[in-house]
Amino acid sequence: MRNSQDWxxxxxxxxxxxxxxxxxxxxxxxxxxxxxxxxxxVVFSTAxxxxxxxxxxxxxPARWVRIVLGIGLVLDFLGTALAxxxxxxxxxxxxxxxAGLGWLIFVLSSNGRAEQxx
Amino acid sequence: xxxxxVMLATxxxxxxxxxxxxxxxxxxxxxxxQPSAQPLDFQGWSTFNGDLAAEKYSTNAQxxxxxxxxxxxxxxxHTGDVSLGxxxxxxxxxxxxxxxxxxxxxxxxxxYYRIVALTPDTGKVKWTFDPHAELKALTQPGxxxxxVAYWQSANPVPGQPCQKIVYVGTMDAKLFAVDADTGxxxxxxxxxxxxxxxxWNSDHKFPLSLLQPPxxxxxxxxxxxxxxxxxxxxxxxxxxxxxxxxTGxxxWKYNPFPPxxxxxxxTADVWASMSVDPSTNTVFLPVSSPSANFYGGNRxxxxxxxxxxxxLDADTGxxxWATQLVHHDVWDFDTNSAPVLVNIRRxxxxxxxLVQSTKMGFLFVLNRLTGQPIFPVREEPVPQTNVPGDASSxxxxxPVLPQPLVAKRWPGISTLADIAGFGQCSREFxxxxxxxxxxxxxxxGSMIYPATPGGVEWGGGAVDPExxxxxxxxxxxxxxxxxxxxxxxxxxxxxxxxPSDWFEMQGSPYAVEVRNFTNWLGMPCWKPPYGSLxxxxxxxxxQLWKEPFGEVQRWGFYMPYSxxxxxxxxxxxxxxxxxxxxxxxxxxxxxIDINSGKVLWTGRLDAPAVSLPATYTYNNKQYVVFTAGGxxxxxxxxxxxxxxxxxxxx
Numbered sequence: 115m116r117n118s119q120d121w122x123x124x125x126x127x128x129x130x131x132x133x134x135x136x137x138x139x140x141x142x143x144x145x146x147x148x149x150x151x152x153x154x155x156v157v158f159s160t161a162x163x164x165x166x167x168x169x170x171x172x173x174x175p176a177r178w179v180r181i182v183l184g185i186g187l188v189l190d191f192l193g194t195a196l197a198x199x200x201x202x203x204x205x206x207x208x209x210x211x212x213a214g215l216g217w218l219i220f221v222l223s224s225n226g227r228a229e230q231x232x
Numbered sequence: 233x234x235x236x237x238v239m240l241a242t243x244x245x246x247x248x249x250x251x252x253x254x255x256x257x258x259x260x261x262x263x264x265x266q267p268s269a270q271p272l273d274f275q276g277w278s279t280f281n282g283d284l285a286a287e288k289y290s291t292n293a294q295x296x297x298x299x300x301x302x303x304x305x306x307x308x309x310h311t312g313d314v315s316l317g318x319x320x321x322x323x324x325x326x327x328x329x330x331x332x333x334x335x336x337x338x339x340x341x342x343x344y345y346r347i348v349a350l351t352p353d354t355g356k357v358k359w360t361f362d363p364h365a366e367l368k369a370l371t372q373p374g375x376x377x378x379x380v381a382y383w384q385s386a387n388p389v390p391g392q393p394c395q396k397i398v399y400v401g402t403m404d405a406k407l408f409a410v411d412a413d414t415g416x417x418x419x420x421x422x423x424x425x426x427x428x429x430x431x432w433n434s435d436h437k438f439p440l441s442l443l444q445p446p447x448x449x450x451x452x453x454x455x456x457x458x459x460x461x462x463x464x465x466x467x468x469x470x471x472x473x474x475x476x477x478x479t480g481x482x483x484w485k486y487n488p489f490p491p492x493x494x495x496x497x498x499t500a501d502v503w504a505s506m507s508v509d510p511s512t513n514t515v516f517l518p519v520s521s522p523s524a525n526f527y528g529g530n531r532x533x534x535x536x537x538x539x540x541x542x543x544l545d546a547d548t549g550x551x552x553w554a555t556q557l558v559h560h561d562v563w564d565f566d567t568n569s570a571p572v573l574v575n576i577r578r579x580x581x582x583x584x585x586l587v588q589s590t591k592m593g594f595l596f597v598l599n600r601l602t603g604q605p606i607f608p609v610r611e612e613p614v615p616q617t618n619v620p621g622d623a624s625s626x627x628x629x630x631p632v633l634p635q636p637l638v639a640k641r642w643p644g645i646s647t648l649a650d651i652a653g654f655g656q657c658s659r660e661f662x663x664x665x666x667x668x669x670x671x672x673x674x675x676x677g678s679m680i681y682p683a684t685p686g687g688v689e690w691g692g693g694a695v696d697p698e699x700x701x702x703x704x705x706x707x708x709x710x711x712x713x714x715x716x717x718x719x720x721x722x723x724x725x726x727x728x729x730x731p732s733d734w735f736e737m738q739g740s741p742y743a744v745e746v747r748n749f750t751n752w753l754g755m756p757c758w759k760p761p762y763g764s765l766x767x768x769x770x771x772x773x774x775q776l777w778k779e780p781f782g783e784v785q786r787w788g789f790y791m792p793y794s795x796x797x798x799x800x801x802x803x804x805x806x807x808x809x810x811x812x813x814x815x816x817x818x819x820x821x822x823x824i825d826i827n828s829g830k831v832l833w834t835g836r837l838d839a840p841a842v843s844l845p846a847t848y849t850y851n852n853k854q855y856v857v858f859t860a861g862g863x864x865x866x867x868x869x870x871x872x873x874x875x876x877x878x879x880x881x882x
Contacts, residue, residue: 145836146819150788200789 122219123171129213130167133194134160136206147201156206159194163187163213171220187217277846278334278382280445281692285573286507288694288804290847294854296808299880300823300833306855306879307355313342314861314873315375322367322375325871326842327861328801329379333848335396335412338857340875341379341445345402349415352850355877359415363426365402370439371460373864375403378505378843381445381453382412383477394418397477401442405429405457409480422480429457432485434468435498447506447515447570449546451477454515456502461564462746465530465739467523469494470501474549484549488519488538497522497531500538504690505570507586509600514552516573516586516600517542520566521558524737526673526713526744528562529621535560541571541588541596543603553603557590559625562617562672563713564684565591569692569802573600576770577700585770587695589688592669593638593706594631595768607633607773614670619715621741628670633773637688637706637766640668642681643759653751660749661757664712673713675742679749681758683711685865691802691815691844695770701826702768703811705781707798710749710758715742754786760795763816765803767826779829782816785867790818800842800863814841814858817866821845821858821878839872855879 137160141153169175170183191214198206282288295303317324325343332339337358338350345365349358367375381399388395396412406428409421417425433440439460446453455473474483488500500522507516521539522531537554539561544551558565571586576597586600597606611627630636650657665671666679673680686707693704716734721743724730733747749757756762765781768774782797783790801815803824811824814837821835839862847856855877862871 146785147788152788197789200791202790 122216122221122223125216126167126213126220127164127171127216129209129216130160130164133206133209133213134164136160136203136209140201140203140206144203147203152197152201156194156197156201156203159190159197160206160210163190163194163210166190167213167217184217184221188214191217276333276848277330278332279448280330280332280379280381280505281507281570281844282804282846284447284449284508284510286505286570286692287572287574287697288802288844289697289806290804291807292847292849292854293806293808294849295806295810295823295856295880297810297825297832300810302880303823303833303835303856303878304881305835306353306877308877309348309350309355309357309875311340311342311346311348311873311875313344313346314871316869316871317374323369324374324864325861325873326372326374326376326863327859327871327873328843328863329377329859329861330844331846331857331859331875332380332382333846333850333857334382335384336850337412339380339382339398339412340859341377341400342873343375343377343861345377345400347380347398347400347410347415349398349412350875352848352855353853355875361400361408361410361415363400363402363406363408365406366404368403370403371441371458372403372443376443378444381448383448383453384412394420394478397421399446399453401429401445403441403443405433405440405442407442407446407455407475407480418478420479427475427480429455429473432471432473432482435466438464438467440468444503444505446475447508448477449508449510449515452483452546453477454506456504456506456517458503459499459501461499462525462735462744463738465524465527465737466496467498470499470520472502472517472549474546486517486544486549486551488542489522489535490537493533493535494522494531497524499523500535503566504568507570507573508546509573509584512601513546514543514600515546516571517544518567518569518571518588519554520568521561521564524740525564526562526746527619527622527715527737527740527742528560529619529741532560532623539565539567541567541586541598541603543600555596555598555603557588557594557596557629558592559628560623562622562624563670563680568690569688571600572693572695572702574695574697574700574702574770576606578771587693587702587770589692589704591682591684591687591689592636593682593687594636595634595693595702595704596631597634597770597773605631607631615667615672617672618674619672619742624672634768635775637704637764638682638708642666642679642710643708645757646755646759649751649755649757652753652755653757656751657749657757673715673744675715675717677712677714677745679710680713681710682707683709683713684746685709685711685798689800691800694803694805694811696805696809696826698807699809699826700770701776701805702770703765703803703805703826704768705763705765705799705801705803705813705815707763708758708761709798710756712745712747712749714745716745717742760791763796763799765811765813765824765829767829777829781813782820783818785818798866800866801840802844804845804847806847812845812847812856814843814845814860816840819860819867819870835876835878837872837876838874839870840866842866853879853882
């Protein structure tokens with residue numbers, strides 16, 4: 115692991131991907147919420163979260179894209195965690211929050227490194 | 233004046249309360265009524281309500297508050313009789329059966345009116361009976377069944393079939409009797425094992441349905457029926473029938489109307505279960521409202537025996553007494569569950585009582601020998617109708633104790649629903665007539681709280697006769713009732729555009745719109761809670777505790793537990809102080825401590841358990857069984873055919 119930014123990025127990607135798998139499980143198999151609109155919404159939101167995480171961490175897009183994706187991700191973490199909480203899907207809630215933590219580490223590390231002299 | 237005689241009679245009853253109590257008490261230890269012909273095993277569950285007293289009480293004591301958290305699924309069975317309707321399939325199914333445990337067998341009635349006999353410890357099929365019933369929703373929005381009834385001969389003849397019989401009714405009012413050991417038709421019962429109850433239907437335009445299993449007592453079946461509510465002004469007289477348990481022959485029929493009355497209205501049928509006191513040979517009927525349901529201009533004469541709890545001599549059907557619970561009912565406030573019979577100990581005396589829950593969320597505690605209130609009931613002035621042609625009762629009976637489960641005034645507009653609906657709830661409320669409970673339907677539109685879904689639904693409550701505690705679940709529902717002038721209705725009908733929540737009340741000057749008070753998202757416009765579970769001390773009439781019960785679930789999302797849930801279904805209580813109940817929107821079964829109201833265990837179901845659970849002991853193991861069928865009123869589209877038994881691990 116090279117630095118804390120990578121560490122944060124990979125935590126974001128891993129948590130988002132696991133959240134997507136958990137959401138799929140909820141949609142198809144979980145008791146009480148399978149095939150519901152709510153569980154469908156979190157499948158969509160975690161899929162978006164995973165794709166956005168991959169783009170922002172691995173593709174290193176333009177600054178404006180990073181800003182748009184960053185704001186979108188924040189809304190995604192909070193919305194997914196809240197929706198999962200009301201679905202009684204506590205694993206998904208935790209994974210969404212962990213993904214948010216990864217994103218926070220990624221962003222803070224990125225800002226710190228940018229301020230270092232060349 | 234409408235209901236004046238009834239009002240005065242009820243007021244007099246309230247004033248005479250103390251002396252009536254003294255006169256109608258008996259000495260001795262508390263004991264629940266026991267059937268005399270075929271003593272029921274309280275370790276079993278051989279009737280819809282567990283026993284003839286409708287106590288929903290069991291002496292099974294293996295499962296306790298200390299070990300209930302260990303309860304696990306013991307077996308599961310799917311009847312296969314489930315439909316969501318559409319695409320040429322049968323109409324939606326509402327599986328509301330109480331599992332019956334008798335004859336070392338669990339008997340289930342399905343919404344396709346089949347009987348399934350299961351082994352009690354494994355849920356394996358012993359036999360099935362299929363009457364090949366017509367699967368049309370004649371009187372209901374879907375195919376509905378509350379299960380089967382069981383009878384056994386007090387003097388069985390060895391080698392003869394049908395000494396033990398299971399009965400199932402159908403949507404088109406046919407009653408089938410089959411041998412409890414083999415599932416084969418009892419040839420001596422009616423014609424080829426079937427009695428067509430339509431033979432007692434005085435108006436075949438109005439279909440009858442047998443959705444509630446008969447109440448079995450001695451060698452009799454007490455049979456009520458369901459009709460097509462809200463559709464006609466005039467309907468058949470709601471006769472209750474007593475049939476011979478072995479032959480199906482009519483022994484007596486009871487007309488719920490006073491002599492000469494009811495010809496212009498009809499119904500006041502008994503569509504819910506009944507209870508029986510063998511010690512006085514009395515059957516108690518929850519008598520529903522007369523027709524039309526939301527307009528009473530055709531029945532302005534006093535009808536003190538309808539929308540009542542009524543006591544009949546079980547052998548003759550002769551009226552002993554009737555206590556009216558709603559005067560001149562224009563809200564469809566049917567008396568909708570079997571009264572729970574219980575002996576109340578007070579000051580060294582034992583008072584033979586019954587508890588009748590209602591759709592208004594009232595609990596009437598009456599002396600079951602006289603029908604007179606044990607706790608005070610006052611006649612309260614109520615809002616008067618402004619609908620041309622109708623006339624309200626000036627007062628309605630309201631129990632002082634136990635305290636009504638639903639408050640007199642609605643809780644107000646839900647801020648969340650109003651914001652989400654961009655003020656729709658507030659705007660609509662300002663257009664409606666609302667003056668507290670018993671606000672009558674109107675042409676402008678009235679808000680009714682609680683509305684016809686309750687209050688308390690058809691499961692009623694349960695009682696622990698040893699502790700003297702009565703437990704009941706209730707909902708807080710809010711609906712809009714708007715009378716539509718006939719000309720306006722006909723105009724819309726001619727254009728082919730009658731909304732689905734308009735009901736014709738054919739023959740009446742008005743049709744009626746009945747709909748839930750919700751915003752465009754379907755969110756309730758009134759504040760939570762939406763459901764509670766309450767325990768009442770029957771010695772004092774005071775509430776011991778009242779807790780939100782169940783969780784609202786919408787689009788998969790669970791709302792806060794403090795909101796509670798609309799409930800349909802009922803609890804059972806056990807000797808060890810446990811309450812078992814499904815009934816809520818969130819498809820869970822729960823065990824609750826009767827002393828505190830605390831949830832001690834939850835079990836997962838495939839759909840809401842819109843039913844009464846049952847418990848029994850077989851091979852030294854106690855089982856608690858739920859049927860989880862769902863209901864369109866609770867969670868649209870979430871229906872199931874699941875029967876599931878829970879037990880402690882071996």
